[in-house]
Amino acid sequence: MAQHNIDVQNSFEGVCSLFHNLQPGEKELIRRNFTCSYYRKGEIIYKEGDKPSGLVCLTKGKVKIFKEGVGGRDQIMRMAKPVGFIGYRALFADENYIASAQALEDSVICVIDRTVLLEILKMNAELTLHILRSVATELGFSNNRTVTLTQKHIRGRLAESLIFLRDTYGFEDDGQTIKVYLSREDLANLSNMTTSNAIRTLSAFSEEGVLELDGRRIKVLDVHKLERISDLG
Amino acid sequence: MAQHNIDVQNSFEGVCSLFHNLQPGEKELIRRNFTCSYYRKGEIIYKEGDKPSGLVCLTKGKVKIFKEGVGGRDQIMRMAKPVGFIGYRALFADENYIASAQALEDSVICVIDRTVLLEILKMNAELTLHILRSVATELGFSNNRTVTLTQKHIRGRLAESLIFLRDTYGFEDDGQTIKVYLSREDLANLSNMTTSNAIRTLSAFSEEGVLELDGRRIKVLDVHKLERISDLG
């Protein structure tokens, strides 16, 4: 696979900006154990059961993190955007991955070697404490998500997913179009419903004037109404 | 409320045993900022929205951690047993509690002052890294839980909850009776279903010879069958 012109230096700086209280020597250590690679849309970055080789970071593109469910039905756990870490849970828990990561667009993925990172963390308590805070925050998201995915009805879950996507990726320049283009199946897997129901409910939202649909392009016409639907459950 | 004869020293040692790589000076610091109190069955230890004052530890009794759901329906997120921490997610995330904790039996709760603990963590990277691992592991449980609660059917969810309770609290001396006595409503809130359905499904398991029921006493007659039901979804 060709080197699709990755700006390693820029990626490196982006990744480092995610760390707090990183000492010069530690930064140099990371630089020397830092690799980048290019993933085409649809390619798998890691799979459930794989062993983490290091701390994975997305510096360009979009990635979905998903778990295979009971009847082969996937559940999307998280959506990543640049610059951000993925797969760190398994790394810090010292476990294999319990979810898979797939590029939704052409993406650049960088990896900091596992051993080197852990060495740094053992020396830098402040940095470790900061990461602990991030993971604790994410555990909160996960707990909230469990409740909404189990207790809200289909309309509420889909509305919440759309709001979540807007919060994560923002709008296009028109201020209305959500800046991510998911298949109906992905949207369903994010919202814990069948593809049929995602399609149906999107159509309903469109008829109600909440959304305007054009293929995978989703334009939010009435944010308040969407939020109300999400809150109602 | 009377001092129900709390053995503070014993509780203190129990709590300290949960920390790894704790230095003598740090231990002394904790001892001087360590309080214990007694909670009767049913009493609330903290509520959703409260601000954590420190690291809470259960040294005696049983506690449920639950979130209020959409229609006032609670979702039990976690069951705690001694000796173990509760409410640490909010503390480390520097947030208010997103769930409430209630004693299921008479319990002893100890608290390590927040400021003191964070001081220790800032100095002790190894300890912080160890806590990071625990929180990352729990995030994994939470993610798995999200999938099973959303994708498994009622029978599978209830069976899984029963297995989970056995894993957490173990069996009585007879080797069959799960060592925790929950109301049908709590069992339902743990398994994401209505109380009616928890009752109905328990009865079904009993008729199928998987369980033997006697009030809140649940005797597991056929572990394999229970596991099979859980795995089927």
Next chain:
DNA sequence: CCCAATTTATGCTTAAAATCATGTTTTAGA
């Protein structure tokens, strides 16, 4: 010990969402 309140139990009805079926549109590759 007794009574009210709560919990448990069970049947029936309704609502929600999955499944199935069919057809159309879009996309990717030869």
Next chain:
DNA sequence: TCTAAAACATGATTTTAAGCATAAATTGGG
């Protein structure tokens, strides 16, 4: 550009679980 595959759309049907009603059993407090 054509074709096959994939994705999207919509209606009908079935399954699942919630909701509701009623009654029995259990529990806790006076």
